[in-house]
Amino acid sequence: MTTVREIGELALIERIAAQVAAAGLSAPTVGGFDLRLGIGDDAAAWRLSSGTEVVTTDTVVEGMHFTRQSMPWADLGWKLWAANVSDVVSMGAVPLTGVVTLGLPSDLPLEAIDGLYEGMLDGCRCYGTLIVGGDVVGAHELFVTVAVNGVCEAEPLRRDAALPGHAIAVTGSLGGSRGGLQLLTSEGTLSATEEHVLVAAHRRPLPRVEVGQALVAAGIRCAMDVSDGLTTDLAKMCAASGVAARVDATSVPVASGLWSVFPDQALNIALAGGEDYEILFTGPRETVERAVAQIPHAAVIGAVTEGDPGKVRVVRPDGQEIPLELAGWEHLR
Amino acid sequence: MTTVREIGELALIERIAAQVAAAGLSAPTVGGFDLRLGIGDDAAAWRLSSGTEVVTTDTVVEGMHFTRQSMPWADLGWKLWAANVSDVVSMGAVPLTGVVTLGLPSDLPLEAIDGLYEGMLDGCRCYGTLIVGGDVVGAHELFVTVAVNGVCEAEPLRRDAALPGHAIAVTGSLGGSRGGLQLLTSEGTLSATEEHVLVAAHRRPLPRVEVGQALVAAGIRCAMDVSDGLTTDLAKMCAASGVAARVDATSVPVASGLWSVFPDQALNIALAGGEDYEILFTGPRETVERAVAQIPHAAVIGAVTEGDPGKVRVVRPDGQEIPLELAGWEHLR
Numbered sequence: 001m002t003t004v005r006e007i008g009e010l011a012l013i014e015r016i017a018a019q020v021a022a023a024g025l026s027a028p029t030v031g032g033f034d035l036r037l038g039i040g041d042d043a044a045a046w047r048l049s050s051g052t053e054v055v056t057t058d059t060v061v062e063g064m065h066f067t068r069q070s071m072p073w074a075d076l077g078w079k080l081w082a083a084n085v086s087d088v089v090s091m092g093a094v095p096l097t098g099v100v101t102l103g104l105p106s107d108l109p110l111e112a113i114d115g116l117y118e119g120m121l122d123g124c125r126c127y128g129t130l131i132v133g134g135d136v137v138g139a140h141e142l143f144v145t146v147a148v149n150g151v152c153e154a155e156p157l158r159r160d161a162a163l164p165g166h167a168i169a170v171t172g173s174l175g176g177s178r179g180g181l182q183l184l185t186s187e188g189t190l191s192a193t194e195e196h197v198l199v200a201a202h203r204r205p206l207p208r209v210e211v212g213q214a215l216v217a218a219g220i221r222c223a224m225d226v227s228d229g230l231t232t233d234l235a236k237m238c239a240a241s242g243v244a245a246r247v248d249a250t251s252v253p254v255a256s257g258l259w260s261v262f263p264d265q266a267l268n269i270a271l272a273g274g275e276d277y278e279i280l281f282t283g284p285r286e287t288v289e290r291a292v293a294q295i296p297h298a299a300v301i302g303a304v305t306e307g308d309p310g311k312v313r314v315v316r317p318d319g320q321e322i323p324l325e326l327a328g329w330e331h332l333r
Numbered sequence: 334m335t336t337v338r339e340i341g342e343l344a345l346i347e348r349i350a351a352q353v354a355a356a357g358l359s360a361p362t363v364g365g366f367d368l369r370l371g372i373g374d375d376a377a378a379w380r381l382s383s384g385t386e387v388v389t390t391d392t393v394v395e396g397m398h399f400t401r402q403s404m405p406w407a408d409l410g411w412k413l414w415a416a417n418v419s420d421v422v423s424m425g426a427v428p429l430t431g432v433v434t435l436g437l438p439s440d441l442p443l444e445a446i447d448g449l450y451e452g453m454l455d456g457c458r459c460y461g462t463l464i465v466g467g468d469v470v471g472a473h474e475l476f477v478t479v480a481v482n483g484v485c486e487a488e489p490l491r492r493d494a495a496l497p498g499h500a501i502a503v504t505g506s507l508g509g510s511r512g513g514l515q516l517l518t519s520e521g522t523l524s525a526t527e528e529h530v531l532v533a534a535h536r537r538p539l540p541r542v543e544v545g546q547a548l549v550a551a552g553i554r555c556a557m558d559v560s561d562g563l564t565t566d567l568a569k570m571c572a573a574s575g576v577a578a579r580v581d582a583t584s585v586p587v588a589s590g591l592w593s594v595f596p597d598q599a600l601n602i603a604l605a606g607g608e609d610y611e612i613l614f615t616g617p618r619e620t621v622e623r624a625v626a627q628i629p630h631a632a633v634i635g636a637v638t639e640g641d642p643g644k645v646r647v648v649r650p651d652g653q654e655i656p657l658e659l660a661g662w663e664h665l666r
Contacts, residue, residue, distance in 0.1 A: 104665060
C-alpha cells in the first residue's frame with residue numbers, strides 16, 4: 001500500500017483533484033451560483049446573484065471522534081460532510097461549496113484518503129455541493145476539517161430567538177445514531193434488522209435540505225441542529241435566548257428500533273444522543289404546528305418557559321421530572 | 334494555569350467569544366458586506382451586494398509547522414491569519430471573515446488560546462476582517478485551521494494563466510522569513526539589527542491587500558502568493574499554465590539583511606524561502622512594468638517560456654544555470 005509519505009504533497013493533491021473531477025459533480029443552481037475557480041488556486045471563487053451567505057466548519061480527529069475499527073473511511077467522509085451540511089440546513093440555507101483540510105500521518109495509506117473523498121463526494125452528489133479546495137498538512141494524528149459555504153434566500157434561522165410561550169419541536173426521531181454507536185462499541189455481532197438500521201443511522205446520517213426550507217416557508221425564525229444531543233442542544237438554544245424549557249417526555253420521537261434493542265435506555269438515548277441531524281425549532285404554537293404538519297415524523301415536544309436561562313426539564317405526563325441518565329456530547333472533557 | 338480540560342468546551346467557547354467581542358472589531362465595508370450572525374450559531378451569515386466570493390483555508394500543526402520554543406502564541410495566531418489573508422489577497426480579493434478550528438490537547442493552558450486569538454485579532458484589526466465562528470475539538474496534538482472568505486470586485490487572479498513571452502515579477506523582497514527561521518533554529522542569541530528584522534519577518538509576515546488591488550488595477554490576470562518558496566511556487570504556476578520559466582538570478586529582490594547575515598546563502602534563501610507572502614505574477618511585459626512601477630520593491634525577475642510544463646531555470650547574466658541548493662517547502666515528506 002502506498003503511503004502519504006511516499007506520494008508526497010503535490011502528487012497527492014493531483015490525485016485528489018483527479019478523484020473530484022472524475023466524480024463529475026453538477027454545480028449548485030441556487031442563488032445564481034456560478035463557480036469561477038475550484039481546486040488548485042490560492043482560493044476558490046464563485047459568484048452569487050442573491051441571498052445571504054453562510055459558512056460553518058466541522059472537524060473529526062482520529063481517536064477522539066472515530067476509530068478505524070468502528071468507521072469505514074467512506075462513512076467517515078460522508079459523516080463529516082453531513083455534519084457541515086446539517087449546520088447549513090439548520091440556518092434555513094442551501095449548501096454550495098466546501099473546502100477540506102487533511103492532517104495526515106506520513107504512514108497513512110492512500111486508500112484511506114480515497115475512501116474519505118469517496119464518502120464526501122457521495123455527500124456532494126446527495127446535496128448538490130462541490131469540493132472546491134482545501135489544504136494538506138503533515139500531522140502525527142489524523143484529522144479532517146471541512147468548511148462549507150451556503151446561501152439562504154430568506155433571513156437565516158437563528159438559535160437565540162426562542163421566546164417564553166413558544167412551542168418546541170423537532171423535525172424527526174432522535175437517538176438512532178447514538179444507538180448505533182453503542183452497538184458498534186459493544187461486543188457481539190449485529191443480528192436484528194433494527195440493529196442494522198441503528199448502525200446505518202450512525203454511519204450515514206442524512207440531514208435534509210428540504211426540511212430547513214420547509215421551516216423557513218412555514219415562518220419559523222428560531223432553529224438549530226441536534227448535533228450534541230436534544231437536551232444539551234436545547235439548553236444551548238435556551239441559554240442563547242435567555243429562556244428555559246419544558247420537554248414532555250412522551251412527546252419525544254424515539255428512533256425506530258431503539259425500544260426493541262435498548263428497551264430500558266431508549267428514551268434516555270433519544271434525549272442525550274446527538275448526530276441525528278434533525279432540527280430543533282421553536283415559534284408561536286400555530287406556526288410550529290403548521291411546520292410540523294408539513295414535515296413527516298416532526299413532533300411538538302414541549303414549550304419555552306421563563307426561568308433560569310438554559311435550564312431544561314424533561315417531565316412525565318404527571319408532571320414529575322425525569323432525571324437525565326446519559327450525558328450529551330461535550331468535547332474537551 | 335487553567336487547562337482546556339478544566340474549563341470544558343462550552344465555557345471555552347464563551348471565553349473566546351468574549352475575547353473577540355472585547356476586541357471591538359470594525360466590520361469590513363467592501364462589496365456591501367453586512368454581517369448578520371457571528372460566533373455562536375450553527376453557521377455565520379452575511380450579505381454581499383456585489384463581487385465574486387473567494388474562500389481559502391490554512392492550517393498549522395504543532396511539531397510540524399511550529400514549536401512552542403520558536404514561536405510565541407500571538408505570533409502563531411498572526412501568521413496563520415496572515416497566511417489565509419495572503420491567499421485571498423493574491424486572488425485580487427479583499428478578506429472579510431474567518432472561521433477558526435482549534436484541535437486542543439486537554440492539558441493545554443488557556444493562556445495559549447488567549448495568545449492565539451490575540452494574534453488573530455491583531456490580524457483582524459490590520460486587515461479589517463472578522464472572526465465569525467469556528468469549531469473546538471479535542472486532539473492529542475495541537476492544530477489550528479482557519480478558513481477565510483473574501484470578495485473581489487473584478488475577476489479573480491488565477492495561477493493557470495501564464496503565457497510564453499509573459500514577464501514574471503514579484504511584489505517585494507524574498508527570503509526574510511526563511512532567514513528568520515534559520516536564525517531561530519540555530520544556536521546563539523540575536524545581536525545585529527538585521528537579525529531582529531529577519532526574525533520579525535518570520536514571526537509577523539505582512540501580506541498587503543493594496544498590493545493585490547494594484548495588480549488588478551494594472552490589468553494583471555495571473556498571480557499567486559509565494560508561500561512555499563519562489564522556485565517551488567513558480568514551478569506550480571508554470572505546471573498549472575503548461576509553460577516553463579527563466580528567472581534572472583541578479584533580478585531577484587533579496588530581503589534586507591540576508592546578505593549581511595547569510596553572505597553565502599542569501600540568494601538561495603531568497604529563491605527557496607517561503608512565507609514572505611509577496612505575490613508572484615505574470616503578464617505582457619508592458620502590463621507587468623506598469624504594475625511594478627506602482628508597487629514599491631516590486632521587480633521583474635524573468636520570463637515565461639515554452640518548454641517542459643513546470644520547469645524553472647535560474648540563470649546568471651552569462652546564461653549559466655544556478656543549481657538550487659535549498660529546497661522549498663513540501664509537506665508530508
